Amino acid sequence: ENIFDRSRMAPKTPIKNEPVDLSKQKGCTPERNPITPVKLVDRPQPDPWTPTANLKMLVSAASPDMRDREKKKELFRPIENSEQSDTPDSLQYDMVDDSTVDEFEKQRPSRKQKSLGLLCQKFLARYPSYPLSTEKTTISLDEVASILGVERRRIYDIVNVLESLHLVSRVAKNQYCWHGRHNLSQTLKMLQEAGELQYGELMTFFQHKEQDLEYKFGERRKETIPDSQNRPLLDFSEPDCTSASANSRKDKSLRIMSQKFVMLFLVSKTKIVTLDVAAKILIEETQDTVDYSKFKTKVRRLYDIANVLTSLGLIKKVHVTEERGRKPAFKWIGPVEFPGKTDNPTGHSPTSNPLPRMQRGACAPYQICATGKQRFTRHASFNNAQPCEGTKRKVSSEPNSPRQERQDEYCSKMISLAAVCRQKIEEDTSNPSIASPLSCLPVLGDSDFCVNPLPQAVFPVVQADVPSLSLPNGISSHALHPSTPAASKTENGKPTLLPNQPFLCFPSSSLFMLCSSLQENNLRETLSTTADVGNRSAEAQAAVPPAACQKRSSHKCASPSAPVDGEEPAAKKQTMEQSDVPLSLVVPKKPFESPKAESTPGSGCTSAAHLEAFHLDLSSPAAPQAADKESTKPLNSQEQEKWSQNKDPDEASSGKEHISKENTNRPFLPQYLCVQPTAGLSGFNFLLSANQAPGAVNLAASQLPSLSIPCVVVPSAALASFPVVCSPTITNPLSPVPDGSFSAATSMNFSMSGLASTTPVFIGTTAVVTPKVSPVPSVDPQQPAHPTLHLSPVLARSYGAVKLDSPVQCMGHPVTLLKLQQPSSAPLTPKSIRPARQEAFFKTPGSLGDPVAWKKNEGNQTRNASSVQRRLEISSTSPD
DNA sequence: CGATCCCGCCACATT
DNA sequence: AATGTGGCGGGATCG
Numbered sequence: 001e002n003i004f005d006r007s008r009m010a011p012k013t014p015i016k017n018e019p020v021d022l023s024k025q026k027g028c029t030p031e032r033n034p035i036t037p038v039k040l041v042d043r044p045q046p047d048p049w050t051p052t053a054n055l056k057m058l059v060s061a062a063s064p065d066m067r068d069r070e071k072k073k074e075l076f077r078p079i080e081n082s083e084q085s086d087t088p089d090s091l092q093y094d095m096v097d098d099s100t101v102d103e104f105e106k107q108r109p110s111r112k113q114k115s116l117g118l119l120c121q122k123f124l125a126r127y128p129s130y131p132l133s134t135e136k137t138t139i140s141l142d143e144v145a146s147i148l149g150v151e152r153r154r155i156y157d158i159v160n161v162l163e164s165l166h167l168v169s170r171v172a173k174n175q176y177c178w179h180g181r182h183n184l185s186q187t188l189k190m191l192q193e194a195g196e197l198q199y200g201e202l203m204t205f206f207q208h209k210e211q212d213l214e215y216k217f218g219e220r221r222k223e224t225i226p227d228s229q230n231r232p233l234l235d236f237s238e239p240d241c242t243s244a245s246a247n248s249r250k251d252k253s254l255r256i257m258s259q260k261f262v263m264l265f266l267v268s269k270t271k272i273v274t275l276d277v278a279a280k281i282l283i284e285e286t287q288d289t290v291d292y293s294k295f296k297t298k299v300r301r302l303y304d305i306a307n308v309l310t311s312l313g314l315i316k317k318v319h320v321t322e323e324r325g326r327k328p329a330f331k332w333i334g335p336v337e338f339p340g341k342t343d344n345p346t347g348h349s350p351t352s353n354p355l356p357r358m359q360r361g362a363c364a365p366y367q368i369c370a371t372g373k374q375r376f377t378r379h380a381s382f383n384n385a386q387p388c389e390g391t392k393r394k395v396s397s398e399p400n401s402p403r404q405e406r407q408d409e410y411c412s413k414m415i416s417l418a419a420v421c422r423q424k425i426e427e428d429t430s431n432p433s434i435a436s437p438l439s440c441l442p443v444l445g446d447s448d449f450c451v452n453p454l455p456q457a458v459f460p461v462v463q464a465d466v467p468s469l470s471l472p473n474g475i476s477s478h479a480l481h482p483s484t485p486a487a488s489k490t491e492n493g494k495p496t497l498l499p500n501q502p503f504l505c506f507p508s509s510s511l512f513m514l515c516s517s518l519q520e521n522n523l524r525e526t527l528s529t530t531a532d533v534g535n536r537s538a539e540a541q542a543a544v545p546p547a548a549c550q551k552r553s554s555h556k557c558a559s560p561s562a563p564v565d566g567e568e569p570a571a572k573k574q575t576m577e578q579s580d581v582p583l584s585l586v587v588p589k590k591p592f593e594s595p596k597a598e599s600t601p602g603s604g605c606t607s608a609a610h611l612e613a614f615h616l617d618l619s620s621p622a623a624p625q626a627a628d629k630e631s632t633k634p635l636n637s638q639e640q641e642k643w644s645q646n647k648d649p650d651e652a653s654s655g656k657e658h659i660s661k662e663n664t665n666r667p668f669l670p671q672y673l674c675v676q677p678t679a680g681l682s683g684f685n686f687l688l689s690a691n692q693a694p695g696a697v698n699l700a701a702s703q704l705p706s707l708s709i710p711c712v713v714v715p716s717a718a719l720a721s722f723p724v725v726c727s728p729t730i731t732n733p734l735s736p737v738p739d740g741s742f743s744a745a746t747s748m749n750f751s752m753s754g755l756a757s758t759t760p761v762f763i764g765t766t767a768v769v770t771p772k773v774s775p776v777p778s779v780d781p782q783q784p785a786h787p788t789l790h791l792s793p794v795l796a797r798s799y800g801a802v803k804l805d806s807p808v809q810c811m812g813h814p815v816t817l818l819k820l821q822q823p824s825s826a827p828l829t830p831k832s833i834r835p836a837r838q839e840a841f842f843k844t845p846g847s848l849g850d851p852v853a854w855k856k857n858e859g860n861q862t863r864n865a866s867s868v869q870r871r872l873e874i875s876s877t878s879p880d
Numbered sequence: 881c882g883a884t885c886c887c888g889c890c891a892c893a894t895t
Numbered sequence: 896a897a898t899g900t901g902g903c904g905g906g907a908t909c910g
Contacts, residue, residue, distance in 0.1 A: 303885055
C-alpha cells in the first residue's frame with residue numbers, strides 16, 4: 001500500500017516533499033544523512049518561501065503533528081524507496097500545490113509506513129546481521145529515532161525485543177550495543193531449553209506433582225527442588241551477570257514477554273502460536289488478576305513483539321483456522337534446531353556483552369527479572385517468575401517470598417495450561433453464543449473461555465508444602481527433559497505419568513476439560529468453598545448444582561464392579577456435589593467482565609482458584625443447542641451425533657457413532673469421568689478428576705453435569721497432564737482422528753487437527769489416545785443415565801501405558817462415558833455458576849486469593865499431599 | 881466489526 | 896528536577 005500510496009501520492013507527495021525540500025532542504029537533507037535530525041531546529045523553518053510553503057506553515061502551525069509526519073515521511077522515503085519501489089519519486093512534479101493538501105491526506109498512508117514492523121526493518125537495515133566480532137556498534141537511541149523519524153518510544157519497543165534475543169545490549173543511557181545475530185542461535189537454544197523447562201515443566205510439573213503425590217512428595221521433592229533452584233537461575237539469575245542494572249529495572253516485561261513468546265514457539269511442536277494463547281499464558285504468569293483489559297493489553301504487546309520478530313524473520317503471521325474460527329497466529333520460521341552451538345554459552349563472541357551466559361542455557365534468556373523491586377532470586381521459580389509486572393501500578397506487590405513466587409509460578413503455569421486448554425476449548429467450542437445465556441458476562445467472544453487451572457489449589461499447596469517436594473528428580477528429569485510436554489510420549493512418562501493419567505475424551509463436538517485433582521484436604525476447603533459456590537450458583541439457579549452431582553456417575557465401565565456412584569464416599573460426594581463446582585467450571589466466556597473480584601481472599605480465593613482452574617467456557621453457541629437437545633437424554637451415540645451435528649453440521653455425526661461403539665467395546669474405564677454434555681449447558685463439559693477415589697470422582701463428574709459438553713474425562717492426574725484437550729471440534733472435519741500423535745504436552749500447540757472431530761480422544765498425560773469408539777453413548781449399560789466409568793487407577797495407568805502405545809484408539813480402554821443426566825429442567829448452571837466463575841475466570845492465582853491464603857494452603861501441605869495421596873489411594877483403592 | 885497497532889500519556893527509574 | 900524508560904490502553908486504521 002505504501003507503495004501505492006506513493007505511486008499515487010507520489011506525484012503529490014514527492015512534490016510536496018520536494019517542494020518542501022526546496023524550500024526547506026536544509027532540514028531534510030541533513031536529517032537523512034547523518035543522524036541527528038534536529039527536529040526543532042528544522043522546524044523553525046523560518047522563511048516563508050513559496051506560497052505553498054506558506055500553506056504548509058500554516059498547516060503545520062495548525063497541527064504540529066502534521067509537520068512531524070511530513071518529516072517522517074521524508075525520512076522514510078529513503079528507506080522505503082530502497083526497500084521497495086522507489087520509483088514514485090520521480091514522477092512527482094505534478095502538483096505542488098495540491099501536494100500540500102494532499103500531504104495532509106497523504107500523511108496518512110502512513111499507518112503502515114509507520115508500523116513497528118517496518119520501522120524495525122529499517123532499524124535492522126542499519127546494522128549488519130553479522131557484524132565483525134571486532135567491531136562494535138553502538139546505537140544511539142536518539143540518533144536512530146531521529147534518523148528513522150520516529151519517537152524514541154518506538155525505538156524502545158524495538159530495542160527491547162532485540163535485547164531479549166541478545167541482538168543488542170544496553171550499554172548505557174541511551175546507548176545500545178549491536179551484536180547482530182551471532183548469538184542468536186544460542187539465545188534461541190537457551191530459550192528453547194528454558195521454554196521446555198518452564199512450560200515443559202508446567203506440564204511435567206503437574207505430572208510430577210501428581211506422580212509425586214502419588215509417589216510421595218517427600219522423595220521427589222527433594223530432587224525436584226534442586227531443579228527448581230536451578231531453574232530459577234535460568235530465569236533470571238543471569239541478569240545479574242549481564243547487567244545488573246538491567247535487571248534491576250523495572251520489569252521489562254516486554255523483554256520477558258518477548259522471550260517467553262519465543263519460547264512458546266520453540267517449545268511448540270507446530271511452531272505455531274496463536275496470539276490469544278500466548279497472551280493467556282503470558283498473562284497468567286504475569287499475574288493475577290487478569291481481566292479482559294489485561295488480556296487486550298497483552299495482545300497488543302504481543303503484536304508489538306510479533307512485529308519485531310517478524311522483521312527479524314523469525315516468525316510470520318498466519319491464521320489458524322480452527323473450528324472456532326480463525327485466529328491470528330504466528331508461525332516460527334526461524335531456526336528450529338540449534339546446532340551445536342548449544343554449547344556455548346561462552347561463545348558469544350561478539351559481545352562483550354553481557355549476554356548472560358546462562359548457566360544452563362536456560363537462564364540466559366531472562367536477564368531481567370524481577371520487577372524492580374526485588375528480583376526474586378528465583379531459586380525456585382520455575383518460570384521466570386515473571387516479575388510481576390504489575391508492580392508499578394499494582395504496586396503494592398510485595399516482594400514475594402520465594403514460595404509465593406513458586407506458587408505464582410506454578411499458578412502461572414497452570415494458567416498457562418489452562419490457557420492452552422482453553423484455547424482449545426474455545427476453539428472447539430467456538431460457539432459462544434449459547435453459553436452465555438446466563439452469564440452476564442459480557443461476551444467474550446469466542447475466545448474467551450477460559451479454563452483456568454486451579455493452580456492454586458494444586459500448586460500452591462504442593463509447592464508450599466512441598467518445597468521439598470518438588471518433583472522428584474528422576475521423574476522430573478524425565479519429564480522435563482523430554483521437555484515436551486510430557487505428554488506425548490507415553491513411554492517416558494509412563495511410569496510416572498501413566499498412573500494417573502487422565503484421559504480425555506473428546507467427543508467430537510465439544511469440549512471439555514479439565515481437570516484438576518481435588519485434593520482431599522484441599523477438597524475440603526475447596527469443597528466448602530466450592531460448595532459455596534455451588535450453592536451460590538445453585539441459589540442462583542437452583543438447579544444446577546445438584547444436577548451436576550447427579551450426573552456424575554462414574555463407575556467403571558469395564559470393571560465389573562465398577563463402583564457406581566454409591567461407592568463413593570458419601571461425604572465426598574456430598575462435598576463434591578457441592579463442590580462440584582470446582583472441578584468443572586464452565587465459565588462463560590467473558591469472565592472478564594465480571595469483576596475479578598470476587599475473589600475474596602482466603603478461602604474464597606481458593607475456591608475461586610479452583611473455579612478458575614476449571615472453567616471452561618464453552619460458550620460455544622452450538623453447545624447450547626446440543627445441550628438443550630440432549631439435556632435429558634442419556635448419552636447416546638445418537639444423541640451425540642446430534643450434537644455433533646448440531647454443532648457441526650458436517651462432520652460430527654459419524655464420529656460420534658464411532659464413539660458409541662467404542663464405548664461399548666471398551667472394557668472398562670479408567671477413572672476418568674466423562675461427562676457428556678447433555679444438558680443445556682452450552683456445551684461444556686467437564687471433567688473431573690479422577691483422582692479421587694473413584695467415587696469421589698464420580699461425584700464430581702456428576703456435579704458437573706451442568707456442562708453440557710459432550711464429554712470429557714479427566715483424571716485428576718490429568719491436570720497434571722493438563723494438556724488439554726481439545727476437542728475436536730466440530731468445525732474441523734478434518735482430521736480424523738489422528739494418531740495420538742499430538743501430544744498433550746504440547747498442549748500448547750497442539751492442534752486439534754489431530755483429533756478428528758468426531759472421534760473422541762483421550763488424552764493421557766502422557767499419551768493421547770483417540771478412541772475410535774465413542775465411549776459416550778454406550779457407556780455403561782449399567783447406567784445409562786449416568787454412565788460413568790471407573791477405572792481403577794491402576795487400570796487406568798495401565799491404560800495409559802497401553803494407550804500410549806496405541807494411541808490411536810481407545811479401544812481397549814475402558815473408558816466410559818457417563819452421561820450426565822442433565823436435568824433438563826434446569827439448565828445448569830453454567831449460568832448460575834458463572835458468577836463465581838466469572839470471577840475466577842481470569843484470575844490468576846494471585847489475584848484469586850490472597851497470597852496468604854495460598855500460603856496457607858501451602859501450609860497445608862496436607863492438601864497437596866493429600867491430593868497426591870488420594871490419587872495414590874485411589875489408585876490403590878481402585879476397585880479393581 | 882474484529883484485527884491491528886499507532887500514539888503518546890504518564891509512572892517509574894536514573895541521572 | 897530533568898531526562899530516560901517503558902507500561903499501558905485509547906482509539907484510529909486496516910482488512
